[in-house]
Amino acid sequence: KVTHEHSEALNQRIKEHLALLDHSDPDANGWEQITEDGEMKVYRKELVQDGLICDPLKAVHSVGLVTAKEMCHYFWFPDVRRDWEETVDVFDVLETLDEATTINYQTHKQVWPAAQRDCLYLSSMVKVDNPPSVGDKIPHDTWIVCNFSVDHPEANPVSGCVRALIEVALICQTFITLPKDGGPITRDCLQCDIIYVANVNPGGWAPASVLRSIYKREYPKFLNRFTNYVQQKTKDLKLLF
């Protein structure tokens, strides 16, 4: 397995994110629930770093009809990013490190009165071989996409943008309920549990109240839009494990 210059950092971050799988009570550890929408629950912690609002965000969700690999594939795959990501203007893949790892540059639409933001980050999709078991449910497969800020010599930043720093993970697990009649596994047998975490440092001043109301509105919208997109995209396709 060829590694790249960011392999160490990536594996370290994956290890840290997988600790979330122990399904410790999301309401514990100072997480405050900010929204609930059906199966989706969104939590945040209030965190200010150097006067900037860097509230960690965690969302837990469970959706039918799709597998963990499908959810992670459409989240990672650069070619479909524009289909579901509505807050991004410019999106470029600067470098492809391997068949599941790219370095991306993107600018976000001006989401608030402050300056426009851009992000430069590594994005990698990894199958998790021996995930920590989760209570009595045995996952069929576990996949993670990890996005974290890196430097890159070829970044040609859009002038006027403030560089935001991101640390994001999407962890998905497929649970299968075998059909009673012993028939083939269909999409109706699937349940995909999702944990999404985002630590975003806006990189420069923005009003706390405005930021927090945007976070509260944008993350649930983004997660609903993305999960619906994957269900639509895969409904007539063979199951991807």
Ligand SMILES: CC(C)(C)c1cc(CCc2ccccn2)cc(-c2ccc(S(=O)(=O)CCO)cc2)c1
């Ligand atoms: C500071 C700024 C850079 C503008 C920013 C503000 C906010 C919080 C507000 C928000 C939440 C959800 C969607 C859009 N904006 C979120 C993000 C953000 C969200 C998601 C991801 S990703 O999951 O890696 C998918 C690839 O785009 C990356 C960055 C960035």
